[in-house]
Amino acid sequence: GCLALGKAPVFAWCSGFLVGRTACHSRRPVPPTPPQSPAPFLRSSPLHFFSGSGTKQLPQAIIIGVKKGGTRALLEFLRVHPDVRAVGAEPHFFDRSYDKGLAWYRDLMPRTLDGQITMEKTPSYFVTREAPARISAMSKDTKLIVVVRDPVTRAISDYTQTLSKRPDIPTFESLTFKNRSTGLIDTSWSAIQIGIYAKHLEHWLRHFPIGQMLFVSGERLISDPAGELGRVQDFLGLKRIITDKHFYFNKTKGFPCLKKAEGSSKPHCLGKTKGRTHPEIAQEVVQRLREFYRPFNLKFYQMTGHDFGWD
Numbered sequence: 512g513c514l515a516l517g518k519a520p521v522f523a524w525c526s527g528f529l530v531g532r533t534a535c536h537s538r539r540p541v542p543p544t545p546p547q548s549p550a551p552f553l554r555s556s557p558l559h560f561f562s563g564s565g566t567k568q569l570p571q572a573i574i575i576g577v578k579k580g581g582t583r584a585l586l587e588f589l590r591v592h593p594d595v596r597a598v599g600a601e602p603h604f605f606d607r608s609y610d611k612g613l614a615w616y617r618d619l620m621p622r623t624l625d626g627q628i629t630m631e632k633t634p635s636y637f638v639t640r641e642a643p644a645r646i647s648a649m650s651k652d653t654k655l656i657v658v659v660r661d662p663v664t665r666a667i668s669d670y671t672q673t674l675s676k677r678p679d680i681p682t683f684e685s686l687t688f689k690n691r692s693t694g695l696i697d698t699s700w701s702a703i704q705i706g707i708y709a710k711h712l713e714h715w716l717r718h719f720p721i722g723q724m725l726f727v728s729g730e731r732l733i734s735d736p737a738g739e740l741g742r743v744q745d746f747l748g749l750k751r752i753i754t755d756k757h758f759y760f761n762k763t764k765g766f767p768c769l770k771k772a773e774g775s776s777k778p779h780c781l782g783k784t785k786g787r788t789h790p791e792i793a794q795e796v797v798q799r800l801r802e803f804y805r806p807f808n809l810k811f812y813q814m815t816g817h818d819f820g821w822d
């Protein structure tokens with residue numbers, strides 16, 4: 512993912528100054544983060560005033576998946592909202608760094624003022640067995656967002672990403688099948704496994720009510736970003752500030768882009784690693800995969816009460 516940094520807290524300093532620290536509610540006690548200690552040359556300069564406003568909070572909402580679903584686009588679009596502050600890089604706390612503890616995790620977060628929501632995205636959480644219990648232990652009120660995409664194109668997208676890093680890997684077809692002639696699919700291949708959404712969701716539903724999860728259509732995030740962002744803002748209890756006026760369709764990129772990026776006045780599309788050209792996959796292989804996913808997709812539609820239209 513990209514390493515964009517958090518918002519400059521410039522717009523918010525006055526309310527932070529007046530309101531003071533945000534209360535930390537319904538969470539396990541974590542020692543408070545001490546105010547930022549500015550570099551010596553900044554002390555007593557006007558910049559000092561700006562640099563330390565707000566406090567770091569554990570995230571109230573997390574984009575937990577899915578890998579290649581459109582998670583970066585969703586987070587970049589949400590950051591346009593003045594009441595959303597997000598970590599740029601993927602923290603991977605609940606899968607890779609859990610032993611570092613919640614204080615470490617919170618220290619990664621940007622400073623926020625009262626009423627602002629702290630967010631992060633790490634798409635691998637959705638398929639991490641320990642993640643639901645761990646996030647629930649942080650706060651059972653955490654709102655969870657999952658960007659889902661047709662599992663077949665998701666698998667091809669995943670493969671395309673690996674291929675871009677390691678051009679010598681076997682073909683998509685040969686990785687898909689355990690046995691090409693019987694058409695037996697290798698469900699242990701992560702590119703296939705991740706797309707069995709219903710199975711992964713079952714684990715989350717042991718720890719969270721379905722109403723605390725929002726499922727965003729990766730396809731609609733491309734065809735109607737403002738519509739999906741409307742649902743997300745409602746879910747997060749935010750005023751609908753991000754609307755169709757914020758987007759334009761960039762024909763060269765082939766994707767919706769922001770007219771103005773967060774903290775800038777210039778148009779902004781996602782980088783080259785988002786929207787890669789996929790290799791051509793034989794139709795029979797795609798068909799076999801569609802068949803494979805169909806029952807899991809139908810189960811997923813049933814569980815979420817939402818037909819994503821992949822079948």
Ligand SMILES: Nc1ncnc2c1ncn2[C@@H]1O[C@H](COP(=O)(O)OS(=O)(=O)O)[C@@H](OP(=O)(O)O)[C@H]1O
Pocket residue numbers: 512577578579580581582583584634667668669671729732733766767768780781784785786787788
């Ligand atoms: N607006 C916009 N611009 C560019 N790309 C967009 C956009 N909206 C969604 N997408 C789709 O996002 C896919 C990458 O998903 P993620 O960001 O979740 O990938 S990752 O898991 O963080 O690597 C990426 O997948 P690929 O097309 O396979 O590269 C895109 O299809």
